[in-house]
Amino acid sequence: MKFKYWMQIWNLSNKYRFSKIGFFKFFIGYMFSPNYKLVYVLDKKKDAVIGFNFIEHNRIKRLVVDEEYRGKGIGKKLVPDYCNLVCTDKKRDAVRFYQNLGFKIFFEDKHIVKLKR
Ligand SMILES: CC(C)(COP(=O)(O)OP(=O)(O)OC[C@H]1O[C@@H](n2cnc3c(N)ncnc32)[C@H](O)[C@@H]1OP(=O)(O)O)[C@@H](O)C(=O)NCCC(=O)NCCS
Numbered sequence: 212m213k214f215k216y217w218m219q220i221w222n223l224s225n226k227y228r229f230s231k232i233g234f235f236k237f238f239i240g241y242m243f244s245p246n247y248k249l250v251y252v253l254d255k256k257k258d259a260v261i262g263f264n265f266i267e268h269n270r271i272k273r274l275v276v277d278e279e280y281r282g283k284g285i286g287k288k289l290v291p292d293y294c295n296l297v298c299t300d301k302k303r304d305a306v307r308f309y310q311n312l313g314f315k316i317f318f319e320d321k322h323i324v325k326l327k328r
């Protein structure tokens with residue numbers, strides 16, 4: 212994977228206010244363990260990452276599609292069938308997206324929602 216793609220993922224992560232520490236934890240995990248997987252989609256013309264999914268085992272750790280590319284099925288493509296667990300912040304408007312992919316809520320509090328399928 213090109214280093215510039217990691218930089219683009221870093222920028223997307225920050226643009227949508229995901230934790231920087233979480234990024235580095237994933238990066239290190241990805242370098243050293245086969246349990247960490249990265250799925251990403253490129254805009255080939257721009258040679259730029261427009262969406263990515265950080266996966267640890269079967270759990271979605273961080274899923275982002277850049278705003279201008281949303282609503283085109285890219286998010287759906289980024290979630291492989293073996294991903295069946297996710298925890299999302301309530302501030303993010305993603306619960307219905309996951310429900311659309313067959314996930315069901317099994318835990319909810321003031322801040323987070325956990326879903327599985
Ligand atoms: C959530 C996110 C990844 C969705 O990406 P996307 O590329 O727009 O999703 P898709 O186009 O593949 O949508 C798949 C389906 O979910 C629906 N959907 C997508 N986002 C939705 C939302 N916020 N609310 C309700 N439905 C939604 C779509 O309408 C589509 O339905 P359809 O199959 O019936 O047409 C994207 O909005 C995003 O990056 N959000 C910011 C970061 C975030 O919240 N990440 C998730 C937390 S880890």
